Amino acid sequence: MIIQKISRILSNFDNILPLFAAACAVMSIITLISLPLAYHEDQLYPKRIVPGSTLNPYDRGGPPFTQAEIHSQYPENSPTAGYVTAYLTPFSLFLSEYTSYMGTTIVAHPGGILDEILYNTRGLDTVVEPTILFIAFAIAAYIFRKGGDE
C-alpha cells in the first residue's frame, strides 16, 4: 500500500523537482556534517599568483622559450606542457615587458598566452565544454526559429 502511494506521487512529474531539491538539501546537510575533509597537499597543476608579474593570471613561471615545471598526472603524455610563456609572440613579449595588461589581453590577442594546462594536458575537457554550449545554442536557436514560423 505504501509503495502504491509513493509510486503515485513519483509518477507525477511535477513532483520530481521538489523531490530532487529535497534530496539535494538532505545531501548537502550530510556533506556539511561530514566536514572537515582533509586537503591533499600534493595537487596536480599547482599555480602561484605572482602579484608583480605582467602575465599575471597566466604566469606559470619560467622564462619565455624554455620549459617550466608542471606537475601533471601523466607527464609522458604531454611532453610539451610547461611551455606557456613560449607561446609569447615577439609583439606579446614587447607588451608584457612594457605594459602590465598582457595577462588580460588573452582574448583579444591571438598568438598571446594559451593556458597550457587546459589546452595541453586536459584537451578533451576543453572540447567537451564548448560542445555542451553549442548543443544548448542549437536547441535555443531551433526553438526560437520554430516559434517564429507559427
Place this chain on the structure above:
Amino acid sequence: MNEIGGAPLFFLEFGDIVIYFSPFTITLFLLALVFSVFVLVSRPERQIDIAFGADAFYAKVISLSELKFRRFMSIACGLACMGAMVTGDLFDFTLFVSLVGICNVGIVAAVKSRHVQNAAYQYGLVALAGTVPMFAAAAMVAATTGTLSMLELAEGTIQVPLAARALLVLGVMGEGMAPFYAAKAEMFRAPGAPYVIMCSLSSLLIFLRVAEVILVL
C-alpha cells in the same frame, strides 16, 4: 588496480585524460555505437490514432526539418554516451553526463505536444540542478585526493570521502534515473520511436557506468 570491469585492454591518451577500454566499458561503448548507427539509418515511426466510431485514423507525420534536428540531437546524445562510457577521468565523466542531459532535452525540444514539453521542462530543470552535486563531487575528489584520474584512484592509496561518492550518485540520478525518472518517462510519449528511445538508452548506459565508477573510486 581494482579491476571491476575486467583488465583494461588498451588505453587512449589525451594528455592527462586517459580513455580506457576494459571488457565492461567496451561493451557499453559498442552498445551506444550500434544504437547511434541505428538512429542514423532508420526512418522515424508514424504514430496512428484510430478514431472511434468512424472508419478513420489520424497519422502523426514528422516534418523533415524536425526529423533532421531530432536525428542530430540523438546522434549527439549517442556520442556523448560513448564518451561517458569509456572516459577514465572523473571530471571528464561529469562533463559527458551533463552533455547527455542537455541532448535529451534537445531530442524532444521540437515536439509539439504540450504534455511532452512540460515533462521536458521539468526534466531539464532537474538535469540542470543535478550538475551542481556532480561537479561538487568532482571538485571534492580533486581536493581530497589530488587527482582526477580513475586509474590512479582505483589503486586505492587515498580514500575518496563517502560524501563525494554520494554527491556524484545524486547528481547522476538527477540526469534521469529512478526515482527521478517520471519526467523522462513522459518524454517518450513523443512520436518518433528510434530517437526518443535514445533518452531511455542513455539513462541505462549511464546507470551502468556510474556503478562501475563508484566501485572503482
